Amino acid sequence: MIDKTVASVQDAVAGIPDGATVMIGGFGRAGQPVELIDALIEQGAGDLTIVSNNAGNGDVGLGALLAARKVRKVICSFPRQADSWVFDGLYREGAIELELVPQGNLAERIRAAGAGIGGFFTPTGVGTLLAEGKETREIDGRVYALEYPIKADFALISARTADRWGNLVYRATARNFGPIMAAAATTTVVQVDEVVPLGGIDPEAVVTPGLFVNRVVAVGERPWLSDGEFVGGVDIDGRPLPHPDAVASSEDSRTEGAS
Amino acid sequence: MTTISRQELARRIADDIPSGSYVNLGIGAPTLVANYLTEDREVILHTENGLLGMGPAPEPGRVDPDLINAGKQAVTAVTGAAYFHHADSFGMMRGGHLDICVLGAFQVAGNGDLANWSTGAEGSIPAVGGAMDLAIGAKDLYVMTDLLTKQGESKLVAECTYPLTGLGCVSRVYTDHAVFDVTGDGFAVRELFGGNTIEGLRELTGLELVDATTT
Numbered sequence: 001m002i003d004k005t006v007a008s009v010q011d012a013v014a015g016i017p018d019g020a021t022v023m024i025g026g027f028g029r030a031g032q033p034v035e036l037i038d039a040l041i042e043q044g045a046g047d048l049t050i051v052s053n054n055a056g057n058g059d060v061g062l063g064a065l066l067a068a069r070k071v072r073k074v075i076c077s078f079p080r081q082a083d084s085w086v087f088d089g090l091y092r093e094g095a096i097e098l099e100l101v102p103q104g105n106l107a108e109r110i111r112a113a114g115a116g117i118g119g120f121f122t123p124t125g126v127g128t129l130l131a132e133g134k135e136t137r138e139i140d141g142r143v144y145a146l147e148y149p150i151k152a153d154f155a156l157i158s159a160r161t162a163d164r165w166g167n168l169v170y171r172a173t174a175r176n177f178g179p180i181m182a183a184a185a186t187t188t189v190v191q192v193d194e195v196v197p198l199g200g201i202d203p204e205a206v207v208t209p210g211l212f213v214n215r216v217v218a219v220g221e222r223p224w225l226s227d228g229e230f231v232g233g234v235d236i237d238g239r240p241l242p243h244p245d246a247v248a249s250s251e252d253s254r255t256e257g258a259s
Numbered sequence: 260m261t262t263i264s265r266q267e268l269a270r271r272i273a274d275d276i277p278s279g280s281y282v283n284l285g286i287g288a289p290t291l292v293a294n295y296l297t298e299d300r301e302v303i304l305h306t307e308n309g310l311l312g313m314g315p316a317p318e319p320g321r322v323d324p325d326l327i328n329a330g331k332q333a334v335t336a337v338t339g340a341a342y343f344h345h346a347d348s349f350g351m352m353r354g355g356h357l358d359i360c361v362l363g364a365f366q367v368a369g370n371g372d373l374a375n376w377s378t379g380a381e382g383s384i385p386a387v388g389g390a391m392d393l394a395i396g397a398k399d400l401y402v403m404t405d406l407l408t409k410q411g412e413s414k415l416v417a418e419c420t421y422p423l424t425g426l427g428c429v430s431r432v433y434t435d436h437a438v439f440d441v442t443g444d445g446f447a448v449r450e451l452f453g454g455n456t457i458e459g460l461r462e463l464t465g466l467e468l469v470d471a472t473t474t
Contacts (some may be wrong), residue, residue: 103345
């Protein structure tokens with residue numbers, strides 16, 4: 001019987017060695033597999049090359065992995081953000097290497113790795129600093145630059161739902177890099193809200209077929225969902241909003257404190 | 260007044276977006292254009308992180324951390340929306356499937372070159388995101404910008420001095436002073452705002468400008 005589910009996030013990240021290349025899903029915080037990243041920090045693998053769109057937001061998830069100094073190099077499109085202070089500090093002190101890749105080239109290089117493509121010619125970046133030194137070719141009157149695939153030893157991604165075969169369904173824009181990273185890594189590890197019985201996912205609705213997935217771990221439903229339905233009540237970082245009464249009383253107390 | 264406000268400019272750009280268009284609005288000022296896409300037109304907004312049919316920001320309490328735009332702000336999905344992964348999303352751009360993209364700019368050159376991702380300043384941390392894909396992908400690339408920098412320098416230039424985002428990709432520039440078409444070997448003034456004159460704009464930009472105003 002095929003059963004890709006594992007009991008814990010510790011089991012999910014077992015065997016990731018020092019020096020591994022690890023893809024981490026997510027666009028900003030959406031779809032970032034925070035529980036898996038926390039388990040990877042605890043597991044202790046270092047000297048990692050991370051492939052991800054961003055280079056961490058705040059002090060959680062990828063930001064925490066960087067802060068733990070477990071990362072040698074980041075391959076990403078958009079490291080500098082309002083809340084990327086961990087990466088910024090490491091970069092300025094020369095403690096981390098950056099390979100900057102235009103976002104569509106990053107996605108297509110990951111896709112190419114999963115699809116067995118040895119390289120491709122793309123118009124994106126031609127004539128810019130980010131295509132400097134790259135082989136170019138004119139095809140049908142347009143100039144393209146040669147890009148190579150990016151593969152990984154492990155991919156850590158998140159999805160909404162899985163079954164024991166590893167079929168995946170995502171949620172909204174949290175899908176982002178999940179499907180292409182799942183295909184591009186030797187070992188793909190997925191955290192999901194929920195594992196359902198085989199047959200619990202409509203075959204027409206499967207986004208990532210289980211063939212691309214090796215390990216699945218259920219981490220429980222996020223605070224803004226209830227039985228799979230969106231209920232809200234959180235901020236953009238997923239933190240529960242203070243209860244309206246609590247806001248009122250804290251404002252009262254601030255007012256009282258000020259008077 | 261010799262300039263129009265950013266809101267007025269956003270409204271002016273929205274007026275040029277026909278019903279049925281698939282449109283990507285870049286991070287920053289271009290997102291304002293969405294506020295002026297009136298309901299009598301069905302314009303489908305694309306966001307690079309994987310959504311066609313992006314709607315306005317949700318009410319407080321209805322923020323969904325799984326549903327964000329390219330600027331990582333909470334948005335909504337309109338009825339009829341579709342989600343997809345990143346390789347498909349950028350295939351929509353690179354493959355020329357989007358009709359219009361509106362981006363900000365540091366500089367635009369008369370040959371259509373765009374510089375909008377880096378000032379090349381020493382010690383700054385580079386970040387490019389989807390800028391280069393957006394620049395070369397859409398059928399029409401509109402730039403929305405002030406004509407002048409805070410230091411009073413023209414953003415329309417003979418040749419970009421900042422690092423390039425894309426070559427020969429800009430079709431039109433909407434500024435607070437005027438609307439300019441990129442002709443391939445310079446700029447043509449399409450529409451003047453406020454008290455601006457062709458001669459005045461030639462002085463501000465230091466460029467030979469073709470008069471293509473039609474009124």
